[in-house]
Amino acid sequence: MKTAVNVEKITVAYKKTPVLQDVTFSIPEGQLVGIIGPNGAGKSTLLKSILQLVPKTAGDVSIKGKTVQQQRKLIGYVPQRGDVDWDFPTNALDVVLMGRYGHIGWFKRPKKKDKEHALSCLDKVGMKAYADRQISQLSGGQQQRVFLARALAQDASIYFMDEPFAGVDAATERAIIALLNELKKQGKTVLVVHHDLQTAEEYFDWLLLLNKHLIASGPVSKTFTTDLLQKTYGGKLAFLSSS
Amino acid sequence: MQEWSQLLTSANLQWVLLGTLFLGMASGVVGSFVLLRKESLVGDAMAHAALPGICLGFLLYGRELFALMAGAALTGLLAIYAIRAITAHSKLKQDAAIGIVLSVFFGFGIVLLTYITNGSAGNKAGLDEFIFGQAASLVFQDVQILLGTAIVLLMIALLFFKELKLLTFDPLFAGGIGLPVSFLHGLLSSMVVLIVITGIQAVGVVLMAALLITPAIAARYWTEKLGIMAMLAGIIGGVSGVFGAMTSAVVPGLPTGPVIVVCATIVFVCSFLFAPARGLVFHWLKNKKRDQAIWQEQVLRSIYELLETRYKEHSTSLVFTKKELSYFTHLPPKRVMKAFHDLQKQAFIGNMNDGYFYLTDAGFQKAYQSTLQYRVENVYLMYESQLGTPPFGTEDRDESETALDTMNTELRHLLKKENLEPISFQVYKTTFKPYQNDI
Numbered sequence: 001m002k003t004a005v006n007v008e009k010i011t012v013a014y015k016k017t018p019v020l021q022d023v024t025f026s027i028p029e030g031q032l033v034g035i036i037g038p039n040g041a042g043k044s045t046l047l048k049s050i051l052q053l054v055p056k057t058a059g060d061v062s063i064k065g066k067t068v069q070q071q072r073k074l075i076g077y078v079p080q081r082g083d084v085d086w087d088f089p090t091n092a093l094d095v096v097l098m099g100r101y102g103h104i105g106w107f108k109r110p111k112k113k114d115k116e117h118a119l120s121c122l123d124k125v126g127m128k129a130y131a132d133r134q135i136s137q138l139s140g141g142q143q144q145r146v147f148l149a150r151a152l153a154q155d156a157s158i159y160f161m162d163e164p165f166a167g168v169d170a171a172t173e174r175a176i177i178a179l180l181n182e183l184k185k186q187g188k189t190v191l192v193v194h195h196d197l198q199t200a201e202e203y204f205d206w207l208l209l210l211n212k213h214l215i216a217s218g219p220v221s222k223t224f225t226t227d228l229l230q231k232t233y234g235g236k237l238a239f240l241s242s243s
Numbered sequence: 244m245q246e247w248s249q250l251l252t253s254a255n256l257q258w259v260l261l262g263t264l265f266l267g268m269a270s271g272v273v274g275s276f277v278l279l280r281k282e283s284l285v286g287d288a289m290a291h292a293a294l295p296g297i298c299l300g301f302l303l304y305g306r307e308l309f310a311l312m313a314g315a316a317l318t319g320l321l322a323i324y325a326i327r328a329i330t331a332h333s334k335l336k337q338d339a340a341i342g343i344v345l346s347v348f349f350g351f352g353i354v355l356l357t358y359i360t361n362g363s364a365g366n367k368a369g370l371d372e373f374i375f376g377q378a379a380s381l382v383f384q385d386v387q388i389l390l391g392t393a394i395v396l397l398m399i400a401l402l403f404f405k406e407l408k409l410l411t412f413d414p415l416f417a418g419g420i421g422l423p424v425s426f427l428h429g430l431l432s433s434m435v436v437l438i439v440i441t442g443i444q445a446v447g448v449v450l451m452a453a454l455l456i457t458p459a460i461a462a463r464y465w466t467e468k469l470g471i472m473a474m475l476a477g478i479i480g481g482v483s484g485v486f487g488a489m490t491s492a493v494v495p496g497l498p499t500g501p502v503i504v505v506c507a508t509i510v511f512v513c514s515f516l517f518a519p520a521r522g523l524v525f526h527w528l529k530n531k532k533r534d535q536a537i538w539q540e541q542v543l544r545s546i547y548e549l550l551e552t553r554y555k556e557h558s559t560s561l562v563f564t565k566k567e568l569s570y571f572t573h574l575p576p577k578r579v580m581k582a583f584h585d586l587q588k589q590a591f592i593g594n595m596n597d598g599y600f601y602l603t604d605a606g607f608q609k610a611y612q613s614t615l616q617y618r619v620e621n622v623y624l625m626y627e628s629q630l631g632t633p634p635f636g637t638e639d640r641d642e643s644e645t646a647l648d649t650m651n652t653e654l655r656h657l658l659k660k661e662n663l664e665p666i667s668f669q670v671y672k673t674t675f676k677p678y679q680n681d682i
Contacts, residue, residue: 053418077419084413089469102420134467
C-alpha cells in the first residue's frame with residue numbers, strides 16, 4: 001500500500017507549552033481515518049500543522065512523497081464551521097465555488113464550467129435546492145454540508161476534515177457518512193477529527209489516538225482497545241468502562 | 244444659486260470634486276472588506292494615529308505633501324503594530340488595545356500640532372485642516388495623488404477580488420488551498436493605509452474612519468452579495484465625497500469631513516430603516532404580521548372551545564358575544580378585539596346582529612384545523628416517551644413529513660383515547676342552530 005500522508009516528529013507550540021509533541025505516523029492510501037482524543041489534545045492543531053496553517057516548531061510532513069506546497073491541489077480541507085462568519089454576504093453556491101479558486105488561478109473569474117461543477121458538488125450533499133440561499137439562512141447541518149461540498153469541489157485525493165460531525169442533525173450525520181464511504185470507494189484518503197467515541201469504531205478504518213503525544217496509529221481493530229483509549233483519555237474515560 | 248454655478252465652473256473645484264468622488268469610491272470598496280473582517284475600529288485608530296506622523300513630517304521637512312503622507316503612514320502603521328502586539332502579548336482584548344493606542348497617538352498628535360501652531364516654524368497654515376479635512380484647499384497636485392491612489396486601489400480590489408473575498412470569509416481555507424495568506428493580509432492592510440493617508444487631507448483624521456466604514460454598512464443592508472455590496476459602498480462613498488466637498492466649498496469655514504459623514508450617515512439611516520429584508524421597518528412589519536396571525540389563531544381556538552363546551556352541555560346555539568370570548572382567551576382584550584376585527588374582515592366570523600357573532604363555514608374549518616393541530620402536538624408531548632423519535636423539528640423536511648404521516652394515525656388514535664378529538668364540521672352543521680336559546 002502507498003503512503004498518503006507521512007508525518008515525522010511534528011512539534012507545535014502556541015505559547016510556552018507544546019500543544020503537540022513529537023508526533024510521528026503515516027497513513028496508507030484509501031483509508032477513512034479518525035483522529036480521536038480528549039479536548040485540548042491537539043487534534044485540530046495537528047490538521048492545521050499538516051496543512052501549514054500554523055507554524056511548526058519542528059517536524060516534517062509529506063503528502064504522497066512530496067511536500068505539502070507541491071501537493072496543494074491534491075488536498076481538500078473542511079475547517080470547523082464555527083471559524084467563519086455565516087452572516088457574510090454570499091450564498092451557498094458561491095461558498096462551494098471557493099473550492100475551485102485553487103484551480104482557477106490569479107486574476108480570473110470562475111467560469112460556467114466551475115459553476116456547474118460546484119452545483120454538482122452541492123447535489124452530492126443533497127443541497128442543490130439551496131444553491132441561491134444566503135448562508136446565514138442555512139441550518140447548522142446545512143452549513144456543514146456546504147463546507148463538505150466546497151471540499152468536494154476541490155477535486156482532491158486526500159481530505160482533511162475538522163469536526164464535521166460537531167453539532168449536526170441526524171440526517172446530516174448520515175449524509176456525511178455516506179459521503180465518506182463514497183470517497184473511500186473512489187480510493188481517496190480522508191482524515192477526520194472526531195469527538196464521539198461511541199461511533200468511532202463504526203465510522204473509521206484507521207484511528208489516530210492523540211493526546212499531545214501520539215498514543216497509537218493503526219487499523220481500528222488494533223487501536224480501538226480499552227487499554228489504548230484509557231491511555232488516551234486518562235481518567236476521563238470512567239464512563240466507558242461502566243457501560 | 245449664482246454662487247453654485249460660478250463655483251462649479253471653477254477648474255480647481257472640478258478637480259477637487261473628481262478627486263473626492265474617487266476617494267469616496269475607493270474608500271467604500273476598501274471599507275467593505277474592512278467591515279467584514281471586523282476591523283472597523285482598527286481603521287479608526289489608524290486614521291487618528293496619522294496625526295502625529297503628519298506633524299513630525301511637517302517639523303522635519305515643512306509642508307511637503309509627500310513628507311506629510313510618509314509621516315502619516317509611518318505612525319499609522321506603528322499604531323496597527325502596537326495594537327497587534329498588545330493583543331498578542333497581554334491579556335487585553337482588541338477593543339482595549341485600540342482604545343489605548345488611538346488616544347495615545349491622537350493625544351501626542353494634538354500636542355505636536357499645538358507646538359507647531361504656537362511656534363514660529365515657517366508656513367504652518369492649513370496643518371490643522373488635517374483634523375477635520377478641507378477638500379477645497381486641495382491643490383491640483385494633491386488631487387493628482389488622490390486620483391492616482393484611488394484608481395490603483397480600485398484596480399487592486401478588482402484584480403484580487405476573488406482572493407480578498409476568500410481571505411475575508413475564511414482565511415483558514417484560503418491557506419488550505421495554498422493562497423499566500425500573509426501576502427494578501429499585507430495587501431489589504433496596505434490598501435487601508437493608502438486610503439487613509441490620502442483621504443485625511445480631504446476628510447480629516449477624526450472622521451476618516453466614517454468614510455471608510457459608513458458606506459459599507461449602509462450597502463450591507465441592500466444586498467447579500469459581496470460584489471454588489473462593494474459596488475454600492477463605492478457609489479455611496481463617492482456621492483458623499485462629492486457632496487461634502489461641494490458644500491464645504493460653498494459655505495466658508497465649513498470643514499469637509501463632517502459634511503461627508505453627515506451625508507453618508509443619512510444614507511445609512513435610510514438603509515437601516517427601509518432596506519428590504521434587513522431593514523428595521525421590514526422586520527417590524529413581519530413581526531407584526533406574525534403576531535397578528537398568532538392572535539387570530541388563538542381567538543379562533545377560543546371560539547372553538549366555547550362551542551365545544553356548549554356541545555358537551557347539550558346546548559346548540561352557534562352565536563356568541565365578544566364578552567363570552569374573553570373567558571376563553573388569555574390574550575389582553577385589545578388584542579382579542581383586533582384579531583376579532585381581522586377575522587371578520589376575512590369573513591371567518593360573521594355578524595348576526597345586536598352584538599351576536601357566529602363562525603362562517605370557512606371560519607369553522609380554520610378553527611377546527613388549528614385546534615386539531617394544537618391538540619395533536621399536545622398529545623404528542625404527553626406520549627413523547629412512548630412514541631420515540633420526535634417527528635417535529637427535524638432539519639430534513641421530507642423526512643419529517645413522512646415521519647409525521649406514520650405517526651399521525653397513532654396520534655389521532657391517542658387523541659380519541661384522551662377524549663380530546665375536536666368535533667367535526669358535520670356535527671357542527673347538523674347540531675348547532677342559529678338561535679339564541681340560552682345566552
